Amino acid sequence: MLTDDELFAEIARRRSKNEDFKKPLGELVFRWREPASTVVRRVQGAFVRGSPDDVDEIFQDAVGKFLARGLDQFRGVSEQVPGKAASPKTFFLRIVKHCAIDRYRRQREELDAGAPDGEEDDAGEPVHEKQRAIVESDAKASAKEAKEEYWIAYARLKKEHPNEAAAWDLYHHQDMDDHTEVARVLGITVVNSYKRVSRAQAYLKLYLLEARQQEGVPQTEDDSDD
Amino acid sequence: MSVTPVDPANRYRSRFDELDSIRAELLNSKLRGDLGPVVGRVLEAAGDLIRRSTKISIDLAAVEKVLMLVPNAGLMSWGEAVSVDDLAKRVARAAEEAVEAALPDTPEDGSTYNSWAMQGLFARDRLESALCSLERLGKRGRQDAGAIFSRLRAAIDAADSKLKHKAKWLSALNAERRAEAGLLDDSHRERAWWFFAFSAESDDLLVKHLGEGGPLNGAEAEVHREVTKKRSRTVGFDELFRYDLGLASPAEQSLIEAQARKDPELRKALAAMRDAESAIEDNDPNRPPTPVSAGPSPAHDAERGSVEVIEERTDFKVIVFRRSQRVRLVVQPVRTDRFAAAAVFLPDQPNTARPSRDTAEGLEFDLGSEHQLAGQVARVVVRLQGGGEVKLEARL
Secondary structure, eight states, rough: OHHHHHHHHHHHHHTTTTTTHHHHHHHHHTTTTHHHHHHHHHHHHHOOOOOOHHHHHHHHHHHHHHHIIIIHHHHHHHHHHHGGGHHHHHHHHHHHHHHHHHHHHHHHHHHHHSSSSTTTGGGGHHHHHHHHHHHHHHHHHHHHHHHHHHHHHHHHHHHOOHHHHHHHHIIIIISSSOOOHHHHHTOHHHHHHHHHHHHHHHHHHHHHHHHHHHOOOOOGGTTTTO | OOOSOHHHHHHHHHHHHHHHHHHHHHTTTTTSOOHHHHHHHHHHHHHHHTTTTSSSSHHHHHHHHHHTTHHHHHHHHHHHOOOHHHHHHHHHHHHHHHHHHHOOHHHHHHHHHHHHOHHHHHHHHHHHHHHHHHHHHTTOOOHHHHHHHHHHHHHHHHHHHHGGGGGGGGGGGGHHHHHHHHOOHHHHHHHHHHHHEEEEEEEEHHHHHHHHHHOOOHHHHHHHHHHHSSOOOOOOOHHHHHHHHHHOOOHHHHHHHHHHHHHHHHHHHHHEEEEHHHHHHOOOOOOOOOOOSOOOOOHHHHHHOOOOEEEEEEHHHHEEEEEEEEEEEEESSSSSSTEEEEEEEBBTTTSSSOOOOTTTTEEEEEEEEEHHHTTTTEEEEEEESSSSSSEEEEEE
């Protein structure tokens, strides 16, 4: 039987040749099922939230993330922070850990949003049932958010102009609203902060104009000569 | 920042002299090698003049005579070398540079970006001139030129349809764009969106207003409202993951720490991150294995070994591993920026630190056989950055 490292190397080899690698990947992550459950239980313990039934979904989520970006990311992390990615298994378990954390953070946010002060749970519905329903709708909610045009534009800004995105994030999303503070956090001058935030705004608006035009949103008279 | 050009018409008039000198080259029967670059210069220079023939009075018949001299081989070579994809990328980059020119960090940066962006637009314009020349050649019966024209025209039209909207991005260059558009013949101006579209004076400050605030109308006003709408963003999966792996930038670290101060849920997530980490470490194949939770016999347990966390702090952990009848103590930095050094002393040599080695899991001290060490107490000294020192005892 191949070791984890050998199996992982085989997956990497197949990927590089555009060959199917799902079977060896499935075998590899199956070996890590038990430790993954342990990791999930630790996260549940810290959050005082969740149930044993969650493990399956979190495991599947983690496999998806490992498949989508973890395989490449592992190589990068191995090079940058060797101690943090001692093995593919360790790296995978960290993905499991973060999938679990993400799940329970979102669950809390949804519970907060869904239960105003003083409102009792619906007709005595058990809390864990309510949590489960929330989790099931969570994927839909996050997909909806990901599709919101502003956040798509912001994701593009992060990718294409990360400096401007970082300044805008602090200034606008983190309620900093103060160029002196933004400059301090980013280690830049106040003038730079002002300019980065200005460029971020301009890019975001231009991205939205672009997206709306490509989607065929009717243009106003001002755009008629475009 | 815009820079008013100095009589761009003169630049195009000089194209006629350039053509005249290339004509001599083309008539030279000893000309050898790839003629593609020379043909490209002819096509561009001739097209530049044909497209501006109203404003720049030159002898168009003389221009056409030079054009008809281009050899087939050179034409084919030039046609094969043209990359519309590369040109489209250059124009897209020019649009980005124009935004930087509108909102530069310094006035000098503004001039530089302005110049770079205009170079991108000139590159697009030169291909248009070359196409104009090819079309003219095709109409004069040069089938080779007609075929290249059709292929490139289709490709660049497709690229233009995706790029045209970026004319709005170019507002900082408007003074020069207007000057260039003004030189083009009416029949060619509309097509030259890179110079003409949104080049009215009323559009000059569009990008500046989008960035810094200012009067906006229509679609621009709508996106302004959308972008400036109050929004908050909580730290997401990727950021926490990068933070956990030590890959977060200083700004990302500050952001997470600042949010954690205000957000008990994030504090809980950070605590969960640390708690689960110990479970991961226990399962690291490069570490001594942890006891199996159920099933194995005591003998099996002894063979697989055991792990005991002696001390767990925010800065470091002290862990004792027992495996194959050996005892190893590991001082594991949790925050590498806080950890400086560690030493372990055994009672038989209280003033001599045990030898250590760096491993993936931390600083490892091989203390000796489990049997000999049973009941002894090891003294662990951990030095932190900034001079702090922590002393612990580990019962073996």
